[in-house]
Amino acid sequence: xxxxxxxxxxxxxxxxxxxxxxxxxxxxxxxxxxxxxxxxxxxxxxxxxxxxxxxxxxxxxxxxxxxxxxxxxxxxxxxxxxxxxxxxxxxxxxxxxxxxxxxxxxxxxxxxxxxxxxxxxxxxxxxxxxxxxxxxxxxxxxxxxxxxxxxxxxxxxxxxxxxxxxxxxxxxxxxxxxxxxxxxxxxxxxxxxxxxxxxxxxxxxxxxxxxxxxxxxxxxxxxxxxxxxxx
Amino acid sequence: xxxxxxxxxxxxxxxxxxxxxxxxxxxxxxxxxxxxxxxxxxxxxxxxxxxxxxxxxxxxxxxxxxxxxxxxxxxxxxxxxxxxxxxxxxxxxxxxxxxxxxxxxxxxxxxxxxxxxxxxxxxxxxxxxxxxxxxxxxxxxxxxxxxxxxxxxxxxxxxxxxxxxxxxxxxxxxxxxxxxxxxxxxxxxxxxxxxxxxxxxxxxxxxxxxxxxxxxxxxxx
Numbered sequence: 001x002x003x004x005x006x007x008x009x010x011x012x013x014x015x016x017x018x019x020x021x022x023x024x025x026x027x028x029x030x031x032x033x034x035x036x037x038x039x040x041x042x043x044x045x046x047x048x049x050x051x052x053x054x055x056x057x058x059x060x061x062x063x064x065x066x067x068x069x070x071x072x073x074x075x076x077x078x079x080x081x082x083x084x085x086x087x088x089x090x091x092x093x094x095x096x097x098x099x100x101x102x103x104x105x106x107x108x109x110x111x112x113x114x115x116x117x118x119x120x121x122x123x124x125x126x127x128x129x130x131x132x133x134x135x136x137x138x139x140x141x142x143x144x145x146x147x148x149x150x151x152x153x154x155x156x157x158x159x160x161x162x163x164x165x166x167x168x169x170x171x172x173x174x175x176x177x178x179x180x181x182x183x184x185x186x187x188x189x190x191x192x193x194x195x196x197x198x199x200x201x202x203x204x205x206x207x208x209x210x211x212x213x214x215x216x217x218x219x220x221x222x223x224x225x226x227x228x229x230x231x
Numbered sequence: 232x233x234x235x236x237x238x239x240x241x242x243x244x245x246x247x248x249x250x251x252x253x254x255x256x257x258x259x260x261x262x263x264x265x266x267x268x269x270x271x272x273x274x275x276x277x278x279x280x281x282x283x284x285x286x287x288x289x290x291x292x293x294x295x296x297x298x299x300x301x302x303x304x305x306x307x308x309x310x311x312x313x314x315x316x317x318x319x320x321x322x323x324x325x326x327x328x329x330x331x332x333x334x335x336x337x338x339x340x341x342x343x344x345x346x347x348x349x350x351x352x353x354x355x356x357x358x359x360x361x362x363x364x365x366x367x368x369x370x371x372x373x374x375x376x377x378x379x380x381x382x383x384x385x386x387x388x389x390x391x392x393x394x395x396x397x398x399x400x401x402x403x404x405x406x407x408x409x410x411x412x413x414x415x416x417x418x419x420x421x422x423x424x425x426x427x428x429x430x431x432x433x434x435x436x437x438x439x440x441x442x443x444x445x446x447x448x449x450x451x452x
Contacts, residue, residue, distance in 0.1 A: 122316050125277050128303040129310040130379045131333035136304075140329075144320045228320045 004201055010177050011185035012205055018093060018181060019161035022101035023154055026108055030153060034112035035138065055167070056106040064170025067099055071171075095172035096179050100161035103168075108157030115149020116142060148224040155217035159210060182206050233257065233383065233415065237273055237283030237293070246270065246439040256409050258430025259419045260450065265436040267419045271385050274417065275310050276303035287383055304333070309376030309384040309414075313391040315368040317360035323371050324356040330379020343378060349411060350374045350404055366397040370404060377412060384416045390425065398425075405429055423450050 004012070036042070037049055055063050071078040071089045081087040089095035119142050127137045143150070165183040172179040174188060186202050189195035236249040246266040250257075259267045272278045274285055276292065279300060285293035287308075292301045309330075317326050327347075331338070347353040350370045360368060369389055376384060389405070390398045402425070409416065409429060418429055426433060427447055435443045435450075443449045 120316075122312070122314070123318060125303075126310070126312065126316040127318075127329070127333070128277065129275055129306075129308065130330035130375065131304050131307070132329075133302075133304050133333075136333055140333075141318060 011180050011182050015162050015181040018096045019158050022097045022161040023158045026101045030108040034109050038113050038116040053106045055103050060166025061170050064167035067171040091172050096168050099167040099171045100164045103164045104157035104160040107160045108153040111149045111153040115146040119145045148221045151220045159213050234286045237280035239280045248441050250434045252432050254432030256416045256418050256430045258426045258433045260426050260433050261436035266439040271387050275308050276306045307382050309381030311372050311376050311386045311389045313388040315372040319360050323358050327375050327378050346374050346377050365393050366400050384414050387419045
């Protein structure tokens with residue numbers, strides 16, 4: 001197998017950038033939603049829960065198309081964002097961030113929610129009696145104790161984001177250098193005569209990224225768990 | 232002075248308790264299921280009564296008729312739970328310092344020294360709660376509550392999770408605490424012997440009602 005070409009590098013770096021930004025943007029939101037679902041009862045909770053999980057069960061192409069309808073240049077949100085804030089998602093790498101973030105969201109939220117649910121509420125009560133308000137309880141007790149779940153969610157979300165294909169190609173198409181991620185590059189190469197060696201190289205690269213992410217996740221969660229149990 | 236007059240329905244169980252105590256250590260005495268912990272949780276502000284009032288000295292902490300409910304974190308009431316509830320991700324030193332940080336109190340090395348000497352926990356500072364014995368854990372929990380500088384200390388069966396030997400180990404610390412710390416306490420227990428050693432006034436609870444109130448002698452009645 002020969003060297004990785006500059007075009008392939010572009011796709012690899014774009015994928016990494018898209019997945020990293022998507023994970024970093026989705027994580028705070030994911031933590032907030034996970035906390036709401038784990039600790040609060042409110043009207044419409046099952047609806048929020050269903051919405052979060054929707055990208056998991058909808059065909060990705062449907063999610064991508066819905067994003068296009070909402071955030072495309074003529075979409076009800078997209079037009080407003082473009083006119084008022086100058087933000088455009090359609091056919092931009094930032095749009096890939098949105099579609100990857102949406103698709104990764106259910107996988108990101110679930111472990112965080114489970115780990116927040118696993119935090120003993122008696123400890124939160126103890127913190128209250130020591131003078132901690134709700135936000136302080138969350139920041140000093142709940143979040144640190146839920147950290148292994150947060151890291152697990154981030155890694156799962158990242159892995160999903162880096163492999164996302166259907167929603168992304170539907171929403172932002174397959175433009176080399178702008179929206180062509182590893183997955184869409186492989187897809188294009190397979191359809192090109194003589195594209196097989198290049199496709200294979202990218203397959204190897206994505207396998208390496210996936211394995212590295214899994215090993216990293218394992219390492220992080222082991223360290224975090226050790227820290228929590230004071231060993 | 233602690234004034235409590237509350238009512239709460241908890242499923243089939245109804246709690247209606249009223250007492251007023253001037254004592255240094257008010258003992259809440261009764262069998263398990265008498266409503267002791269529910270009552271203490273209301274004093275701490277962790278649960279709310281259906282109706283009633285709770286006041287310390289001149290300050291009303293709870294008055295359902297007037298819609299007053301001071302949240303737990305603003306009551307400055309220390310709480311030592313039966314199961315210690317130390318924060319597992321923090322060292323003993325950080326656990327002890329937690330209340331000071333949350334209340335934004337300035338550091339008070341003299342007080343820290345006094346409390347750690349009183350409870351004999353200075354050598355545990357760098358350890359994690361997971362590495363402590365049951366008795367050590369309970370002493371750290373006591374220290375943590377004291378160092379948040381509460382105006383009232385609630386102790387809910389602090390010896391309940393310990394075996395006979397450990398109880399004998401902690402009890403002297405509690406007596407010292409009563410005599411030296413000058414913080415009024417509410418001590419919850421179902422053990423008459425403990426009550427006799429610690430309490431100055433007894434509130435006897437049975438089935439969610441106060442059945443008698445007075446000096447330690449009500450235990451024999």
